[in-house]
Amino acid sequence: MPEINDIKISKNFYLKDFQCPCCKKVIIHPSLLDEMEKLSAMVKGKIKITSGYRCEKHNKEVGGVPNSKHMKGLACDITATDLQEVYNIAKKLKFSFVKLDEKKKYIHMEV
Numbered sequence: 685m686p687e688i689n690d691i692k693i694s695k696n697f698y699l700k701d702f703q704c705p706c707c708k709k710v711i712i713h714p715s716l717l718d719e720m721e722k723l724s725a726m727v728k729g730k731i732k733i734t735s736g737y738r739c740e741k742h743n744k745e746v747g748g749v750p751n752s753k754h755m756k757g758l759a760c761d762i763t764a765t766d767l768q769e770v771y772n773i774a775k776k777l778k779f780s781f782v783k784l785d786e787k788k789k790y791i792h793m794e795v
């Protein structure tokens with residue numbers, strides 16, 4: 685038996701890449717997947733999603749803002765070896781918001 689959400693949804697991503705780690709629920713906006721797919725292609729797959737969809741409980745646990753776009757399938761966080769390079773590329777795509785957290789070493793993006 686394959687794992688739940690072990691479903692290829694684009695060239696570089698599986699549904700499980702975006703699922704909530706606590707309950708495995710997942711919603712994802714097609715525009716977020718589109719932009720993530722473009723980004724992944726441009727950096728040759730060298731990114732890792734660290735947070736995609738979050739249920740309300742998980743969002744609280746990780747200290748997300750109450751209205752977090754992670755709870756609406758409109759945001760995700762990634763890590764990469766060269767965060768600055770990935771950030772510069774992400775800024776050129778159609779994300780509505782991209783933020784580099786240099787301290788915690790991740791990039792948050794929204795559509």
Ligand SMILES: [Zn+2]
Binds near residue numbers: 706707708709742
């Ligand atoms: Zn959850």
Ligand SMILES: [Zn+2]
Binds near residue numbers: 761793
């Ligand atoms: Zn985030």
